[in-house]
Amino acid sequence: MTQSFxxxxxxxxxxxxVLPAGRQPGGAPYLVAVHLHRLGQPVRLxxxxxxxxxxxxxxxxxxAHGLDHSLVxxxxxxxxxxxxxxxxxxxxxxxxxxxxxxxxxxxxxEELRAAVAGAPMLVYGSLAARTAATxxxxxxxxxxxxxxxxxVNLRPPHxxxxxxxxxxxxxxxxxxxxxxxxxxxxxxxxxxxxTTALPYLAAHFDLQALCLTKGAAGxxxxxxxxxxxxxxxxxATPDTxxxxxxxxxxxxxxxxxGPPATWWPRLWAAPVLATP
Numbered sequence: 661m662t663q664s665f666x667x668x669x670x671x672x673x674x675x676x677x678v679l680p681a682g683r684q685p686g687g688a689p690y691l692v693a694v695h696l697h698r699l700g701q702p703v704r705l706x707x708x709x710x711x712x713x714x715x716x717x718x719x720x721x722x723x724a725h726g727l728d729h730s731l732v733x734x735x736x737x738x739x740x741x742x743x744x745x746x747x748x749x750x751x752x753x754x755x756x757x758x759x760x761x762x763x764x765x766x767x768x769x770e771e772l773r774a775a776v777a778g779a780p781m782l783v784y785g786s787l788a789a790r791t792a793a794t795x796x797x798x799x800x801x802x803x804x805x806x807x808x809x810x811x812v813n814l815r816p817p818h819x820x821x822x823x824x825x826x827x828x829x830x831x832x833x834x835x836x837x838x839x840x841x842x843x844x845x846x847x848x849x850x851x852x853x854x855t856t857a858l859p860y861l862a863a864h865f866d867l868q869a870l871c872l873t874k875g876a877a878g879x880x881x882x883x884x885x886x887x888x889x890x891x892x893x894x895x896a897t898p899d900t901x902x903x904x905x906x907x908x909x910x911x912x913x914x915x916x917x918g919p920p921a922t923w924w925p926r927l928w929a930a931p932v933l934a935t936p
Contacts, residue, residue, distance in 0.1 A: 667702040667728065668693075668912065669779040669805075671798060672788030673763045674707040674722075674732070675741030676714055685721045686743060687763075688785050688813050691902045694725045695909035704779075706772060708733040708762040708794075714740035715762070731775060735762040757787070757815055764791040768800050777804040781912060785811040786827060790818040802830045811908055812836040814843065821847050828865045833915075835871045835908050858882035871911060873904050878928065881911075881920060888924045 670689040677686035685694075689705060696703040705727060709715035711734055718740060722729045741761040746754045766788070776782050782805035789795040802808060810831035812824070824844070828834060836844070838852075845852040850860055858870050862882060869883035878890025907927075914923040 665702060666778060666780050667704045667775075668696060668781045668783065669704055669706060669731075669776050670696070670783045671706040671766075671801065672785055672794075673741055674705060674709065674718060675743055675761070675763065676718065677743050677745045679745050679747065685718055686745075686902060687741065688787070688811055688905045689783060690722075691905035692783055692811070692909045692912075694722075694727055695906045696913060697725060697727050699909065699913045701909075701913050702728075704728045704731050704775060706731045706766065706775075708735055708738075708764075708766045710735050710738055710740040710762045712740055714742070731772060733762075733766060735765060738762040738765055755815055757818060759818070760791065763788060764794055766794040766797050768797040772797070772801060773804050776801045777806075779806065780916065781805075781807045781809050783809040783811060783908075783912070784827070785813040786819045786824055787813055787815050789823050789827065795823065799826075807832050809833045809835070809908075809912065811905075812840045812844075814840050828861075828867075831865065832868045833871075834861070834865075834867055834869070835873065835904075835911075837873045837875075837904065841872060854880055855887070858887075859885075871908075873907065879907070881924065883920060886920075888920050890928045 670693040672689035673687035674690040675687045676683045689707065693703045693705045709718055709732060715734065719729060739761055741763050742758045744756040748754065782801065784798055789798055808831045810827050812834065841857055842852040845857050848864065850857065854872055858872060858880065859882060861867065862870055869881065872880045881888040910927055914927065917923055
């Protein structure tokens with residue numbers, strides 16, 4: 661696979677997932693960035709940490725992965741983000757996302773604008789748009805992005821349908837799961853069957869592509885008026901937390917290498933999903 665040598669920008673939350681067994685670095689943008697780097701794709705993370713012990717430890721984790729954090733900001737007034745995650749039987753996970761924290765206050769700068777304008781992709785999600793400060797920064801950066809990847813990632817109660825619809829309208833590529841598809845299609849008064857819903861969303865929001873993740877059933881990609889399916893389930897993963905973020909990184913690393921027909925089957929040829 662041939663990646664771009666210009667860094668992809670991943671924007672939003674970087675935090676600690678607090679689990680019954682301990683804590684681990686998390687946040688969808690962070691996890692996507694880490695795995696893109698593992699795949700050899702240059703990437704830069706845009707986030708904000710507190711000037712606290714958890715922030716120092718999260719920076720150390722970024723260094724351990726070799727992740728470029730030169731665009732990560734540091735807040736003297738807000739703490740580093742924390743999510744309390746509870747894994748239920750059957751691997752369903754519930755989240756309590758602490759608020760407010762440092763990544764709720766990512767500030768716009770000329771340095772960020774220039775980085776986004778020169779990047780092949782800007783990856784963002786709905787969670788970072790929960791507060792006005794970071795949402796305004798994201799909205800401004802979206803105006804300068806070449807190719808915009810929206811990882812929907814709905815976390816109640818941290819979103820509104822108006823904001824999510826706006827982020828969909830700005831996107832070129834959207835990744836979402838079955839529950840998110842059902843909710844968004846309900847907002848639009850449309851059925852959620854993937855064979856009709858994905859083409860409808862692509863037309864309604866003028867999207868180049870959508871990827872629907874379906875857990876053990878794999879994923880479906882819609883682009884260029886074609887469906888691409890995993891046909892046999894997802895690659896094995898030992899941990900549901902972060903697995904869809906790792907898959908998104910795999911997908912984006914392949915995206916610019918050629919038509920999906922040339923690389924989509926390789927995403928399912930081996931167990932590739934693993935959390936950092």
